[in-house]
Amino acid sequence: MQLRWKFTVIAIILLLGFMYSLSTGQSSLSLEELWQTLMGKGTPRQELVLFQFRIPRMILAFLVGGALALAGMLLQALSRNALADPGILGINAGAGLSMMLFLLLQNSSTGLHTYVQPFYALMGGFIVVFLLFLLSYDRIQGIVPIRLIYTGVAIAAAISALMIVLTYVLDPSQYQMIKVWLAGNIGNSNWNHVYAMLPWLIFIVPLIYRNHLVLDVLKLNDPIVISVGVSVNKYRVWFLVCSVLLAAPAVAVSGSIGFVGLVVPHLVRRLFRGHKIMIPACLLIGGGLVVIADALGKMVVANTEIPAGVIVALIGAPYFLYLLIKSDH
Amino acid sequence: MKRFNAKKISYAVMVGLLSIVLAACGSNNGANQQATDTPATTGESGASSSAPVESPVKETEDVAREAFVVKDQVGNEVNIPGTVKKVYAPGLEDYLVTLGVTPVAQWSTGESPQQYLQYALSGVKEISFANGVPSPESIVDLEPELIIFPTAFYAQNGVHENYSQIASTYVFKNALGNVVEATETIAKMLGLEDKATEAIATYNTKLEATKAQLASISAGKKAIYINANARAIFLVGNFHYGGYVLSELGFAQSALVEGQPSANISLEMLSDIDTDYIFINNNDGLGDAFLADIKASPLWSALPAVKAGQVFEVKGDHWRSSGLIAYQKTMDDIVAFLQP
Numbered sequence: 239m240q241l242r243w244k245f246t247v248i249a250i251i252l253l254l255g256f257m258y259s260l261s262t263g264q265s266s267l268s269l270e271e272l273w274q275t276l277m278g279k280g281t282p283r284q285e286l287v288l289f290q291f292r293i294p295r296m297i298l299a300f301l302v303g304g305a306l307a308l309a310g311m312l313l314q315a316l317s318r319n320a321l322a323d324p325g326i327l328g329i330n331a332g333a334g335l336s337m338m339l340f341l342l343l344q345n346s347s348t349g350l351h352t353y354v355q356p357f358y359a360l361m362g363g364f365i366v367v368f369l370l371f372l373l374s375y376d377r378i379q380g381i382v383p384i385r386l387i388y389t390g391v392a393i394a395a396a397i398s399a400l401m402i403v404l405t406y407v408l409d410p411s412q413y414q415m416i417k418v419w420l421a422g423n424i425g426n427s428n429w430n431h432v433y434a435m436l437p438w439l440i441f442i443v444p445l446i447y448r449n450h451l452v453l454d455v456l457k458l459n460d461p462i463v464i465s466v467g468v469s470v471n472k473y474r475v476w477f478l479v480c481s482v483l484l485a486a487p488a489v490a491v492s493g494s495i496g497f498v499g500l501v502v503p504h505l506v507r508r509l510f511r512g513h514k515i516m517i518p519a520c521l522l523i524g525g526g527l528v529v530i531a532d533a534l535g536k537m538v539v540a541n542t543e544i545p546a547g548v549i550v551a552l553i554g555a556p557y558f559l560y561l562l563i564k565s566d567h
Numbered sequence: 568m569k570r571f572n573a574k575k576i577s578y579a580v581m582v583g584l585l586s587i588v589l590a591a592c593g594s595n596n597g598a599n600q601q602a603t604d605t606p607a608t609t610g611e612s613g614a615s616s617s618a619p620v621e622s623p624v625k626e627t628e629d630v631a632r633e634a635f636v637v638k639d640q641v642g643n644e645v646n647i648p649g650t651v652k653k654v655y656a657p658g659l660e661d662y663l664v665t666l667g668v669t670p671v672a673q674w675s676t677g678e679s680p681q682q683y684l685q686y687a688l689s690g691v692k693e694i695s696f697a698n699g700v701p702s703p704e705s706i707v708d709l710e711p712e713l714i715i716f717p718t719a720f721y722a723q724n725g726v727h728e729n730y731s732q733i734a735s736t737y738v739f740k741n742a743l744g745n746v747v748e749a750t751e752t753i754a755k756m757l758g759l760e761d762k763a764t765e766a767i768a769t770y771n772t773k774l775e776a777t778k779a780q781l782a783s784i785s786a787g788k789k790a791i792y793i794n795a796n797a798r799a800i801f802l803v804g805n806f807h808y809g810g811y812v813l814s815e816l817g818f819a820q821s822a823l824v825e826g827q828p829s830a831n832i833s834l835e836m837l838s839d840i841d842t843d844y845i846f847i848n849n850n851d852g853l854g855d856a857f858l859a860d861i862k863a864s865p866l867w868s869a870l871p872a873v874k875a876g877q878v879f880e881v882k883g884d885h886w887r888s889s890g891l892i893a894y895q896k897t898m899d900d901i902v903a904f905l906q907p
Binding site: 263265283287291415421423425426427431536543544545 | 729
């Protein structure tokens with residue numbers, strides 16, 4: 239298929255996903271009412287539901303999905319390992335742990351803190367990255383990709399254990415709230431969450447895009463990459479930092495939505511060649527996946543919603559296994 | 568595309584189905600865990616909040632009350648409408664029923680609402696808290712005029728911002744730690760102060776009478792309320808729930824929970840339960856397996872309360888709820904157990 243057609247198909251699916259997301263929810267809003275509200279002829283209640291609840295929620299889902307998919311793509315490229323993603327390397331867990339501490343420490347329910355959340359998550363994320371760097375760095379070879387993965391898995395396990403220890407000091411309802419948040423629930427998101435997430439993407443994506451050629455070369459063996467004049471270590475650290483700057487804010491506003499960072503780059507690599515195209519494709523497909531997952535979660539059970547993270551895992555896990563089985567042949 | 572044989576496809580389908588089943592089990596556990604505590608407590612249970620509702624500037628008790636502003640317990644200014652007919656207060660249903668108010672929707676574990684209140688609330692829409700505070704869309708169509716959250720944990724991370732766009736939203740730091748004060752606060756917002764005074768007086772009278780009735784039994788004795796769920800048993804302290812009622816009735820506390828809302832104990836710690844009376848709640852069967860393990864242990868049979876036959880299996884979710892109704896029902900149960 240030609241590039242143009244592929245993007246047309248993605249755009250159509252995305253558009254349908256957006257429409258589906260806007261038209262589903264526990265409040266009744268028919269397609270006709272939806273259209274009228276969009277045209278500015280809705281009742282105050284319809285406007286509240288659409289403009290304050292559904293649209294920011296959908297946009298947030300898109301931004302979070304895009305950011306996580308891009309972070310996964312970067313990590314897979316720099317580690318030369320198709321299994322790398324912010325979840326497996328412990329970045330989500332690190333961001334999650336510091337968010338957990340943040341949620342415990344803050345008592346206010348005002349919106350001011352929403353903007354600060356990503357910074358808390360970044361602290362956790364960067365601590366993990368620092369450890370990753372420290373433990374996978376070799377004086378001669380620089381960052382050793384496979385060591386990066388092993389270290390990441392170990393750090394993620396250690397942090398999960400720490401989180402479980404923390405849950406023992408929590409009250410049941412505190413624990414319940416944290417658990418729900420960790421499941422990747424964006425049901426109560428609003429514009430503040432969107433504003434807290436958007437700047438990170440606006441700043442980071444162009445920076446990555448500028449270096450798309452480096453990402454292409456990184457998949458080759460280190461000596462070859464060095465021979466074409468790329469400072470492998472400098473870029474590995476750089477992309478590692480970029481992936482934290484994308485993943486940690488996403489974790490801060492949405493909890494932990496796993497699998498997006500793993501599955502989407504795989505799918506994108508099957509469809510496209512070269513990071514110049516893969517970067518926008520990851521953004522669109524990752525974003526679209528979470529938008530659709532969140533919309534499906536809204537409708538699955540009548541009097542409760544299923545967190546987007548759970549639905550992504552339900553869609554992502556079988557697809558990933560399918561890919562694994564297929565790639566064996 | 569490479570060819571893909573039937574065996575591989577069926578393998579993939581099986582793994583997919585398995586992952587769905589596992590995920591479903593996982594979400595059930597979540598609901599069950601929530602079911603063990605109705606509906607929420609916080610770490611600061613004991614800290615009685617000293618900043619309740621500020622008196623409205625010009626509150627007239629007669630026909631039409633004017634709208635007024637109060638500061639809630641987390642510091643937000645809340646506009647209280649003159650007349651409040653439609654209230655949504657998840658987890659505070661006991662308080663509302665006490666005041667004769669039917670909310671627009673009621674808290675639920677995802678499987679069931681608070682059973683002991685269904686004589687007054689059956690048919691009221693249930694909203695599940697199994698996956699945390701539901702999205703604001705779940706109540707927007709019910710058009711509440713006032714929303715009240717029992718704990719600050721319910722209101723954080725965007726929830727307050729969203730719900731307060733639907734209606735004025737009052738947030739307690741923790742309403743369940745001081746039932747009488749919370750009842751008064753809610754009554755003030757709803758303009759039902761007289762009803763609250765009456766209900767609190769009835770409660771106090773009953774408390775004093777029950778305390779006097781049990782005086783000979785409780786004198787110098789210790790009692791503990793144990794809540795068991797699928798993964799653990801909790802000794803409940805005297806901040807809320809059945810533990811609070813036992814303490815109010817004059818029973819001394821076990822040292823194991825002193826100063827704590829609850830304490831999670833292991834089998835090894837069983838022998839430390841030094842109380843004269845034990846009240847156990849199996850959470851509607853959820854804790855049965857774990858309780859069976861405990862009862863099979865020789866440590867259990869050696870406990871003073873067990874030897875003396877003073878172990879009582881309590882039924883009903885009022886034992887794990889806070890509110891004047893729950894507490895009075897719990898008192899009735901205790902009397903029935905100790906003075907049959």
